[in-house]
Amino acid sequence: MRKIAFLGPAATFTDIAVSDAFPDDERIPCVTIPECMDFVLEGKADLAVVPIENALEGTVNMTIDHLFHEADLTIVGELTAPIQQHLLVHPDHAPQWKEVGRVLSHPHAIAQCHKFLNRELYGIPTQQMTSTAAAAKYVNEHPEQCIAAIANSLSAEEYGLVVVQTDIHDYHFNHTRFLVLSKTHEELTFPLPQTGGKTTIVVTLPTDRPGSLHQVLATFAWRNLNLEKIESRPLKTGLGNYFFIIDVAQRIDDVLVPGAFAEMEALGCKVQVLGSYYGYEVGQTPSKI
């Protein structure tokens, strides 16, 4: 049985993804995303599952930054889950949910529901919590406070709360991608619907040379290699210094992908492979309310 570190407590969206992909393994809840990765580095867990991108809110910067700057781990798989956000309150406060004094959740979940909050709970302060389930747990533990959590229906069940508004995320197509991280390069496969192969690399450009990003992109373009995502993040060495994280829409092959890497290196770029892996869909059965 493997130990899987995830952003806890029980019933986060990450927990749902982990339960689907690793039904027979031990789930180890962590308080933060960096802690999930550190657990693997320190041998307290075999794998970590961490959110990387949400369809409405974009990249989870904390994940990319910790992976690049602090945690020497390999991406061995990807899980994509549908995300349904609901408004949860303690049963004592259900009738007067419109009078809540605060709305608690993970910052990404709050951001996914801005239009709802603006429309239905205008001016009510939000409070960032370490996860959606942590918000639900807090609401459960403070029945004397008229407050609400943004979280999923499993959290409502787990923490004895009432769903007073369903599907409060601002756009219908709400999905989050999670990375499975390991200290080893073991290839992971799951009996789940597959979304395809992928290779994630980090490219650092040679200092301030005109056209270098164009040249990097050209190495993929003329080989007909499709890119799914490119994003820049600060190198944290000074203003204007960035690295690029690039998702190539296929696993490393024998010729084309290594050829693109060699060409980028010849251009003076530093190329690091974060992983070459398969993606899977999880949470396809809509959760009960």
Ligand SMILES: O=C(O)C(=O)C[C@]1(C(=O)O)C=C[C@@H](O)C=C1
């Ligand atoms: O708080 C949770 O439930 C999480 O699993 C974290 C997280 C995230 O960081 O993006 C995961 C999925 C949702 O997009 C909202 C929050």
